[in-house]
Amino acid sequence: MKNTFRSLALAAFLTLLSQASFAQRMGFSASFGMTSQSMDDLKYIQQYILGTYPVEGAITSSFPPFTNVSVNLVKEWYDHIHIGGGYSFSATGGKSSYSDYTGNISTEISATSHRLGAFLSYSIIYGDRLNLAIYGRVDANLSTVAIETFVNIVGQTNNIINQYRSISPSATAGLELMYKFSGFSLGLDAGYMVDFAGDLRNKDSNDYLTDPSDSSRNLTSNWTGWHVGIKTQIWLNF
Amino acid sequence: MRKAILILISFATLSLLNACFFTDSEIYRVDPVADDPPIVSVLSNLDTLINPRVNDSLLVSYEVAVENGEFYLMEAMVSEGIVHSSDTAYGSFWVYPSQSDVTDLDTLFMEFYHSSNTNTLADRTGWEARITMRKYAIDFSEEVKK
Numbered sequence: 001m002k003n004t005f006r007s008l009a010l011a012a013f014l015t016l017l018s019q020a021s022f023a024q025r026m027g028f029s030a031s032f033g034m035t036s037q038s039m040d041d042l043k044y045i046q047q048y049i050l051g052t053y054p055v056e057g058a059i060t061s062s063f064p065p066f067t068n069v070s071v072n073l074v075k076e077w078y079d080h081i082h083i084g085g086g087y088s089f090s091a092t093g094g095k096s097s098y099s100d101y102t103g104n105i106s107t108e109i110s111a112t113s114h115r116l117g118a119f120l121s122y123s124i125i126y127g128d129r130l131n132l133a134i135y136g137r138v139d140a141n142l143s144t145v146a147i148e149t150f151v152n153i154v155g156q157t158n159n160i161i162n163q164y165r166s167i168s169p170s171a172t173a174g175l176e177l178m179y180k181f182s183g184f185s186l187g188l189d190a191g192y193m194v195d196f197a198g199d200l201r202n203k204d205s206n207d208y209l210t211d212p213s214d215s216s217r218n219l220t221s222n223w224t225g226w227h228v229g230i231k232t233q234i235w236l237n238f
Numbered sequence: 239m240r241k242a243i244l245i246l247i248s249f250a251t252l253s254l255l256n257a258c259f260f261t262d263s264e265i266y267r268v269d270p271v272a273d274d275p276p277i278v279s280v281l282s283n284l285d286t287l288i289n290p291r292v293n294d295s296l297l298v299s300y301e302v303a304v305e306n307g308e309f310y311l312m313e314a315m316v317s318e319g320i321v322h323s324s325d326t327a328y329g330s331f332w333v334y335p336s337q338s339d340v341t342d343l344d345t346l347f348m349e350f351y352h353s354s355n356t357n358t359l360a361d362r363t364g365w366e367a368r369i370t371m372r373k374y375a376i377d378f379s380e381e382v383k384k
């Protein structure tokens with residue numbers, strides 16, 4: 001997986017510097033928005049942990065759509081075709097808890113995704129002001145998941161943290177609608193990412209996170225889902 | 239213009255940094271509804287004795303039954319000192335003259351810790367207990383031999 005990741009990064013870098021690319025402009029883009037994600041296994045483990053509570057707790061959040069950030073280097077390959085590469089970040093999480101006058105118990109699961117990848121976009125509508133493009137993107141996805149349980153019973157406290165991570169490839173298809181100003185563009189970006197979910201392994205012991213009911217099944221972080229956000233693109237004059 | 243946009247983006251990035259990490263401050267609060275307290279019955283060999291004398295030693299036996307609840311622990315005390323403790327629901331122990339600070343009547347306290355049935359987190363995890371107490375007057379004075 002490390003080799004795949006390096007190859008992707010190298011390919012993106014070489015493409016950006018390629019003599020064969022008839023570059024007109026180079027710039028960078030940044031987008032900020034929200035992303036939904038599947039997270040079936042983490043929802044399952046959250047439900048399982050809740051079931052182990054000695055009292056009847058409740059899930060107060062279960063991996064809702066949350067922050068998605070992306071920053072990229074962009075190169076105008078042809079008038080209608082942009083290529084580039086960069087970093088994307090997503091986060092989400094879940095919490096279950098219980099509290100009464102004798103104490104409380106809570107479990108927080110926080111998940112983050114760090115993605116490094118390359119994209120290619122093609123403008124369907126390429127006007128003086130408005131630009132509508134479709135794009136495809138591939139990423140190497142490093143997911144980190146922390147499961148923290150805190151217990152406080154009549155002043156006696158205990159805290160358990162387990163951290164896991166996984167590496168997986170992911171692919172995105174999307175649309176972006178940009179309005180051009182002088183030297184920069186502003187618009188909307190929406191897409192659907194398929195994450196080829198990677199098995200979660202304990203950060204310290206390297207053991208797989210397995211299904212408590214079926215130890216032969218490894219649990220994964222799955223970021224498959226929609227994203228939508230605002231995007232800006234700034235062109236630099238080289 | 240571009241500089242202004244860059245400043246705006248930098249400011250937006252910094253101000254939105256908190257939003258990059260998931261947090262949930264909500265807590266599910268519960269006001270537990272207690273079940274009926276357990277019904278506890280205690281039997282001891284001292285029940286039928288009036289001011290039993292210790293002399294060299296006194297055997298105390300007990301048996302506790304907790305209906306609709308769980309028995310945790312029994313502690314016996316004389317003159318604020320623990321003379322016996324056990325987590326079994328029945329048993330026996332000896333009381334000796336040296337265990338009392340007085341040389342006449344003293345009190346033997348027997349405390350039986352059991353579940354409270356309040357249905358709280360502490361109750362469900364065994365950190366909260368209700369106490370049923372029995373006390374017996376015991377004579378620690380020396381027997382006058384004729």
